[in-house]
Amino acid sequence: MQFIENIGKILIKLFSNFGKFILFIMFFFKYLFKPKFYFKNNLFYFFNIFISSIPIIALTGIFSGMVLALQSYTGFSRFSAESAIPNIVVLTLTRELGPVLTGLMISARVGSSIAAEIATMRVTEQIDALKTLNTNYYNYLVTPRVLSLTLALPIFVTLVDFIGVMGGYLVSVHRLGFNDNLYLLNTIDFLSLADYLSGIFKAIAFGFIISIVSCYCGLFSDKGAFGVGSATTNAVVISSVLILSSNYFLTELFF
Amino acid sequence: MKIEIKNLKKKFDENYVLKDISMTIEKNKSTIILGQSGCGKSVLVKTIYKLFRHDSGSILYDGKSDVEIDKFSMLFQYGALFDSLKICENIAFTDFINNKTNFDTKVLSLMKDVGLDKSNFNRYPSEISGGMKKRAALARALYKNPKVIFLDEPTTGLDPINSDKINELILKVITKRKITALSITHDIKSAIKTGDNYYFIDGGVIQDKGYCKNILKTKNKIFKSFINGAKY
Numbered sequence: 040m041q042f043i044e045n046i047g048k049i050l051i052k053l054f055s056n057f058g059k060f061i062l063f064i065m066f067f068f069k070y071l072f073k074p075k076f077y078f079k080n081n082l083f084y085f086f087n088i089f090i091s092s093i094p095i096i097a098l099t100g101i102f103s104g105m106v107l108a109l110q111s112y113t114g115f116s117r118f119s120a121e122s123a124i125p126n127i128v129v130l131t132l133t134r135e136l137g138p139v140l141t142g143l144m145i146s147a148r149v150g151s152s153i154a155a156e157i158a159t160m161r162v163t164e165q166i167d168a169l170k171t172l173n174t175n176y177y178n179y180l181v182t183p184r185v186l187s188l189t190l191a192l193p194i195f196v197t198l199v200d201f202i203g204v205m206g207g208y209l210v211s212v213h214r215l216g217f218n219d220n221l222y223l224l225n226t227i228d229f230l231s232l233a234d235y236l237s238g239i240f241k242a243i244a245f246g247f248i249i250s251i252v253s254c255y256c257g258l259f260s261d262k263g264a265f266g267v268g269s270a271t272t273n274a275v276v277i278s279s280v281l282i283l284s285s286n287y288f289l290t291e292l293f294f
Numbered sequence: 295m296k297i298e299i300k301n302l303k304k305k306f307d308e309n310y311v312l313k314d315i316s317m318t319i320e321k322n323k324s325t326i327i328l329g330q331s332g333c334g335k336s337v338l339v340k341t342i343y344k345l346f347r348h349d350s351g352s353i354l355y356d357g358k359s360d361v362e363i364d365k366f367s368m369l370f371q372y373g374a375l376f377d378s379l380k381i382c383e384n385i386a387f388t389d390f391i392n393n394k395t396n397f398d399t400k401v402l403s404l405m406k407d408v409g410l411d412k413s414n415f416n417r418y419p420s421e422i423s424g425g426m427k428k429r430a431a432l433a434r435a436l437y438k439n440p441k442v443i444f445l446d447e448p449t450t451g452l453d454p455i456n457s458d459k460i461n462e463l464i465l466k467v468i469t470k471r472k473i474t475a476l477s478i479t480h481d482i483k484s485a486i487k488t489g490d491n492y493y494f495i496d497g498g499v500i501q502d503k504g505y506c507k508n509i510l511k512t513k514n515k516i517f518k519s520f521i522n523g524a525k526y
Contacts, residue, residue, distance in 0.1 A: 077391055160376075168374035170345055172387050172434075174362060179391065 063255050067185065070177035077179060081124035085187040088149050092195060099144050100199035103136050104128060104206025112215055124217070129200075133230065133238045134293075137199045138192075141284055142245035145192060146278040153184050155276035157257025158267040166258065176258070185250040188271040192246030193239045200238065215285035237293035244289060248277045295356050295365065295441045295474050296321040297342060304334075304341055311337045313498035315351070319442075323466055326489035327504060328482070330520065333495050335478040336371075339444050342476065343368060367440035369417035371447045373431035375419040381405075382415045385433045404433040408463060420504040425456040429463070436467065443468065445477040449484055461487050482521055485509060494520065 111127045157180060160166050205212050211217040221237055253274040260270035296318045297319040304312040311334040319325045319342075329335050340346045342353060344363055355361035375384045383390045383406060386397035402412055402497055408429040422430070427447065435443055448464060449457035464487050479485055485492055489506035494517045502514035512518055 079393065080391070138301040163372060164370045165376055167340070167345055168368070168370060168376070171343065171366065171368045172438075174388070174391065177403070 060255055064251060067181055068176055068215060070175060071182055075175060075178045081183040081186055085182045085191060088187050088191050092145060092148055095144055095148050096141060096195045096198055097202055098138050100202030101206040103140055104132060104203030105210045107131055108207040108210040108266045124211055124218060125222050126229040128238045129204055129226045129230050130234060131162045132203040133200050137196045137203060138241035138245060141195050141199050141277055142282040146249045146275055149188060150249045150274045150278050153253035154257040155267055155271045158270035159261035161258060161260055162262055162267060181254045183252055188250035189243055189246040192242040196238055196242040241289050244285060245282050248281045252278045298354045300352045303349045304337055305349055311500055315500060317493050317500060319474060319476050321474055322472050323490040324488055325494060326485040326492040327478050328480060328485055328492055329495035335495060335500050336446055339446060339476060339478055343444055365441040367435035367438060368444040369431050369435045369448055371450050373427040375427055375431055378417055380416050380418055381430050384430060385437055387434060402437055409432045426452050428460055440473060442474045445475060447478050449481060464488055482509060
């Protein structure tokens with residue numbers, strides 16, 4: 040009996056949290072179009088996210104491209120299709136690996152920091168202080184972070200695509216003996232705008248997912264150090280799972 | 295502003311934190327709420343401030359149930375200063391985030407009033423002591439010239455000397471500016487020093503009330519045990 044009761048409690052909590060999350064998103068959109076818009080705050084978060092994430096983005100891009108070129112060679116050389124490597128590298132990066140890997144890396148780098156910062160503000164009553172100072176926390180805390188990350192992720196993905204292709208180029212030309220001009224020509228010829236845009240659309244969706252989930256986890260965290268820790272972990276885990284699952288549906292959309 | 299609370303109830307999940315609270319906060323007086331940790335003092339104050347919704351009962355502000363919280367200010371237990379902002383930006387927060395720039399004179403005057411040296415103007419909260427943070431938080435609470443100030447355990451985390459200084463400062467500020475004050479504390483010495491009236495809460499209900507100067511003469515057994523630090 041106790042077992043069934045516990046399952047019931049877990050289910051009720053799960054549905055109640057889901058409902059709370061949906062309401063949170065609705066409030067976000069409601070306040071997005073309200074007049075109080077802290078432009079300085081938006082700009083600050085955009086540059087903060089941008090500058091702090093560049094090194095991790097560059098590393099993700101270069102190594103993904105390099106590994107992709109090597110692994111493709113292993114497979115394609117078995118049926119003499121090595122010439123398809125530039126096409127595979129650019130297609131996989133722009134349509135799939137660029138947005139997904141960037142999303143996962145940014146969720147760990149920026150999502151965790153958003154959740155930890157807001158959860159700490161909650162634990163130390165800074166969120167209550169905002170309310171007492173007549174400041175809407177959606178406008179002041181949530182909107183700048185969500186807008187910044189949603190706008191920054193397509194730029195990050197473009198960078199990862201470019202650096203990744205360069206990584207593939209380096210390995211293909213210097214390690215596998217490809218002709219450098221031919222490699223670049225194949226890459227440019229094969230890449231279509233639709234491939235690139237499908238990745239960018241995914242990036243916008245992932246940027247929104249990471250930021251909104253991280254803000255939610257931070258704002259509704261439990262009290263104390265444990266609460267801050269859980270909020271951070273939840274933000275990364277939930278955003279990562281949502282990125283991976285929504286990726287399938289977005290891929291179906293652009294299939 | 296006079297605040298009248300009648301039969302106030304507030305619950306979280308299924309647990310009633312405030313079971314039946316009726317009290318009056320007199321205009322321009324300092325009212326103290328005493329009680330053990332976890333008895334619902336902070337919930338009561340945040341409910342009066344409208345940070346929480348109550349489940350039943352009524353709160354009347356000068357006879358009306360509606361009030362603009364613009365007229366209220368709050369000093370939080372640990373200051374709740376914004377870490378990423380300088381002290382001057384914290385104090386003038388509302389003006390700062392609305393891109394107003396002419397707040398320096400007002401901030402400096404408030405810093406002087408609360409005994410905060412002007413060298414702290416451009417410092418961050420992490421660079422100043424606990425006592426200074428309380429002073430800065432008090433300056434922020436006074437920045438919008440409130441009619442009512444709520445003080446949540448203003449001396450928590452301070453040594454006895456700094457506690458005395460903060461108590462004197464609060465008394466000076468609320469008397470000079472003619473502000474209605476509602477303070478939470480479990481420090482009897484602070485209550486006697488800074489309060490006019492007191493309410494003692496236990497188990498979500500008011501167990502005792504009276505004038506702060508008569509706290510030590512109370513006949514309520516529970517409150518007596520609380521004062522003596524004994525179990526009841």
